[in-house]
Amino acid sequence: MTQTSAQGILRPSDSTALALGFTGTLGNIDAYISAVNRLPMLSHEEETDLATRLKNNNDLAAAQQLVMSHLRLVVSIARGYLGYGLPHADLIQEGNIGLMKAVKRFDPDQGVRLVSYAMHWIKAEMHEYILKNWRLVKVATTKAQRKLFFNLRSNKEGLDSMTPAQIDSLASKLDVKREDVIEMEMRLSGRDVALDGSSDDEDEKFAPIAYLKTDAEEPTNIIEAQQYDRLQSEGLETALAKLDPRSRHIIESRWLKNDDGSGATLHDLADEYGVSAERIRQIESAALKKMKTALISFN
Incomplete structure (x- = not known):
């Protein structure tokens, strides 16, 4: 198996991997590719034996050998997706996840080789990664749009816009509407716009980030709002419960009767209790501190 370190360096996951052909630290993608290409391939009999051990006995060592011997397949498939501008190492990592899923589900009794079965899972993981990360705005959400997304680039001739005849031909070939082909081509050929300005130009101060940002979903603000709501309900009731009946009545009459804060005056409560307004103020001050x-x- 492989894993990515905190520095983004591809490394074998343990000593078993080293025994299968990895040597030393793989500091870059070229070293990783060179290492996986040196890993031995399995014969049909070896593959069947390992897959049977995994299926019947949950033999993780067998699973690891199956994965390691097919890492070169992931590298080969990943090369076909370099045109989307995403890191080669990331594509390989996603493909490795698909490979491990394939190994887990592989049934040697079906009579097919793992390489044929695994290609679907590897490509599926890479496709998902590309669609999630290629642009901030999703460009393909339906099955038909995904098919169009991954076929449009390879069917275009050069960088120029497609002719009406080419659009009709591709729409017919992929069984989609010609309008969908036109829209997808426009979205794929549109240039990216920086969210924040990259210069000191006055015009750059009005970059999209200026009007797209919002503090509503900022995690700290969400937590603060939740804590405030809790204090307003449970916390306030707990604090009021600490007061004696007279103090609680004064606080509720002064501050909690009306939403606008226009409660009873000190003189109103002084008349109610037959004491001075100053005495009501003292009781209120002590209650608020409590x-x-x-x-x-x-809290």
């Missing part, structure tokens, strides 16, 4: 301590503990 609530603040309770809210801090709650």
Whole structure:
């Protein structure tokens, strides 16, 4: 098996991989490709034996040998997708995931070689990776659009726009509408626009990032909003429960009766309790301090 280190370097996953042909640290993609091409290929009998051991006994060592011997297949398939501008190493890594899925599901009793079975899984993982990462905006969401996406580039002759005849021919070949071919060609040929300005030009200050950004989904803001809502409900009720009945009544009458904050005045409550307005203010101040301590503990 292979894995990617924190520095993005492709390495064999363990000593078993080294025993199968890897030697030393693979510091770049060329070294990795050279190493996997030196790994021995399996005969039909060896492949069947390993696949049977995996199927019947869940033999992970057999699974590893099956994967390692087919890493060169992933490299070969990945070369066909370099035209989308994505890193070769990333394509290989995604293809390796597809290969491992294929090995896990491979049934030697079906009478086909693993190489034929694995190609579907390898390409599927690469296709998914390309569609998710090639552009910020998804260019292919339906099965027909995916088919068109991966065939349009190879069917175009040169970099010029397709002629009406070429559009009709491709639409007929792929069984899609000619309008879909035209739209996909426009989306694939459109240039990328930087989200943020890359110069000091005044015009660059109005790059898309200026009007597309929003703080609504910023994780910190979401957490703060959730904490605030919790304090407004559970936290406030907990703090009020710490007060004696008179103090709670004063706080609720002063601050919680109306949404606009226009509660009872100090003089209103002074008349209700038969004390001075200053005494109501003192009770209110002490109650607010007690609530603040309770809210801090709650949070």
